[in-house]
Structure formats: C-alpha cells, structure tokens
Amino acid sequence: MSLAPSAARTNVRRLVGVLGLSLSVLAVEVVGGLASHSLALLADAGHVFTDAAGIGLALLAIWVGSRPASTARTYGYLRLEILAAVANAVLLFGVAAVILYEAWRRLSAPPQVASQLMLGVALVGLVINGVSLWLLRHAQAKSLNMRAAYLEVMGDLAGSAAVIAAAVVIAATGWARADAVASVAIALLILPRTWALLRDATDVLLEATPKGVSMDEVRAHILEAPGVAGVHDLHAWTITSGVNVVSAHVVLKSGADGPTALEFLCDCLSGHFDIEHSTFQLEFPDRRKLEGAAHG
Secondary structure (H helix, E strand, O other): OOOOOOOOHHHHHHHHHHHHHHHHHHHHHHHHHHHHOOHHHHHHHHHHHHHHHHHHHHHHHHHHHOOOOOOOOOOOOOOHHHHHHHHHHHHHHHHHHHHHHHHHHHHHOOOOOOHHHHHHHHHHHHHHHHHHHHHOOOHHHOOHHHHHHHHHHHHHHHHHHHHHHHHHHHHHHOOOOHHHHHHHHHHHHHHHHHHHHHHHHHHHHOOOOOOOOOHHHHHHHHHOOOOEEEEEEEEEEEEEOOEEEEEEEEEEOOOOOHHHHHHHHHHHHHHHHOOOEEEEEEEOHHHHHHHHHHHO
C-alpha cells in the first residue's frame, strides 16, 4: 500500500503565498528599520527572515519528500519535513539570542528613533501578516510544517504589534528605550512556541505515540475484533505530519477466520483513529509460545 500525501504537501500553494508575503514584509522592515534606526523593526525583520527561511526549508522538504519510495528508502523522503521543522526551530532560537543581546546593548545607550516611520512600517507588516495568518488558519492543524509557518506568522503579527506600541510610546513620551523593550518582547514571543515546535518534531523523530492516539483504546478495539484472543508488540508512530502507522502481533483463537479479523482491524483503525496504514501479524496461540521462548 502506498502512503497518502502528507498534510503539508496538500497545502503547498498556501505556503508559497505566505513565503511571498513574508519576503515583502522583510524588505519593508529592513528598509524601514535602517531608515528609522529602530532595533525593534530590525529584530522583527530578522524574525521574518528566519520564518521565510523556515518556510523555504519546508517547501524544499516537501518537494524532496514527494520523490517516490525505493528499496533503499521504503518510506521515501517524508521524514525530511520533520527535519525541516527541527532546523526551523534551531534557527528561531538563534534569532532570539541575537535580538536579546542587541537589545541589552541598546538599553544602556539608546539611539534616536524616527517613531513615525517606525509606526508606518509596522502597520504595513501587521496587515500583511494578518493576510498570511488567514491563509494558514485551517492547514496549521494538520501538519507540523504548516503549524510552524502559522506560529511564525503569529509571532510576526505579535512582533508588529509590539513595534507599533513602542513607536506610539516614543512619539508620545520620547522614551527611546521603548524600542529595545519591544525587541525583548519580540524575542520572548519566539521562545515558547519554538520550544513547543522542537518538542513535537523530536517526538516524531523518536517515534513517540502520535498525539490524540490512546494506545489503551487501540488495544481495546483490537481485542474486540472477531476471533482475536490477544495482542502484543503493539506500536504506533508518525512518519510525517498526517501519516500515522500502527503495527501489532495479533493472536487469533483456534479456528478463527484470519481475513475476517484482518478486515475488521483495518476498518476499525481507519474509522476510529484515522490510521490508514496498519500492519498486523496474525498468529495462533502456539506461535505465541514459540515467540516467548525465543525472547526469553
């Protein structure tokens, strides 16, 4: 049985659109940040650059991952999407560290900032990021890479909001350190969601049980199949986002009909757990005794 397309691969056009919008925000914020001497704008531009790079990595991984499986790589290159998510998270941690360091320097010696230009550029970024967020609103629930892009755009949106707030404070009070404070806020927005993304991607690489799948419930459903006496060596893991698999050794009762039990098991996992790819080794009790002796 061939694997279905990954969740990310079905939303390539949305990713390409978001990439184009992100590059537009990047260009506007770099020019605006340099012209206004705003670290907050440049920090947000750095964040957007990393996001654009991450989306580019995701698109590259999806393209490579679409290559067919071979005898050397029986699952093809689907796992590259998860590796791209890990690389994205590492990049985000690096950007956050650079922003925090530069903000610390500017808190002690804040430069003059053109607050009106800073405000105008941030408003443009806010609108464009809002469009990107709208494009990804549904797809982000189905793929780690789409979720990564969604979280990145959400962070960009929050970053634009922080820059707007800093520009208003500077214009109203003349307190130039608000620019550095906004930069710190942007960096702190990056860290928690980046950690969550890295954790989820690592779980996939470690072949942890997929989120939303209860192994106790899977075991109970298998035991309800006609003619099934027991189950062991039960495993569930994720190949890439949207592609979960299960394998198990299923012990049949004497005289049980194997094809009937197998059809029930496949339909059950597909219908109750949305797991389309399952592998079952059907055994009879005497085989279980042999396995126990071999493993002893």
